[in-house]
Amino acid sequence: MGQTRDLGRRIELHSMDPHCQDISLGLYRQIHQGRSGYLVHSYSGVGAVEGRLSAIREGLAAHAGMVPMEGQPGLLEFPCGNDHEKALRRTFLEVCKHADDEIGGALPLVRHDKKGECELTVNSEGNGRYRITAPESSENGARRIRAVARGFAKLCEMNVDETDEAVVSFACQTEHNSLMGSLFFRAQNVRSAMQEDELSAGRGVLAAPGSQDDS
Ligand SMILES: [Zn+2]
Structure with missing residues (x-):
């Protein structure tokens, strides 16, 4: 029972994991000395659960x-x-979609862009600032750069630069290259990400964090 209480607040749930006997995996947040720490946990007792948990934890890292x-x-x-909870929850769900x-x-940080028919690159400019670029020869490049920057702003709760729509930045002023790489393809198609x-939310996942707490 004590273990349940110590998990912290559940911020995301991946249920019916097809890669591990339909178990449910939760992502929990705990606060330690003012910092947020995250735990991947499952209540399942199946034998394979420990291996799956460590694969998800490593994947998330x-x-x-x-x-x-x-x-x-x-x-x-x-x-x-x-x-960075919005980006973290989404990355957690992406990792859970894959077998170990x-x-x-x-x-x-370089991806082909179907709509722009060109390559797009996410360049770190330091201090948590990122510039999206496309080859100058690309006809739709500028439009796609703006779209992807807005996508990152939504998905990662970043700010779009007021004077340069190709630049987005994290308020913490820290580099997060891995997050940018993980959510790049999502930023390219932010509408479908929003639909998901x-x-x-309809499944009640977002509405019920922490509702599993024992009492
Ligand atoms: Zn940060």
Whole structure:
């Protein structure tokens, strides 16, 4: 029982995991000395659960750019100590979609863009600032740069530069290359990402964080 109480607040749920006997995996947030630490947990007792949990944890570390939280075994945190919760929840769900051996490492910051018929690149300018670029020869490049920047702003709760719509930045002024790589393809198609959000809200996942707390 004590274990349940110590999990913290559930911020996301992946249910019926097809890669591990339909178990449910939760992402929990705990606050330790003012910093947010995150725990991947399952209530399932199936034998394969420990292996799956550690694969998801490692995947989350790689794809969200998180590190072990000092003094809190099993917990991960962002190096900046902030939440970035929207981006984290989405990255968690993306990682959970894959079988253990398909999770892999961080994703590249260069991607082909179907709508722009060109390559788009996310360039770090330091201090949490990122510039989206396309080849100058590309006809739709400028339009797609603006769309992807707005996509990142929504998905990662970033700010679009007031004077340059190709630039987005994190308020924490810290680099988050892995998060940018993980959500790049989402930013390219932000409308479908938003539709998935609505579906997920309909399932009650977003509406009921922490509702599983024992009492
Ligand atoms: Zn940060």
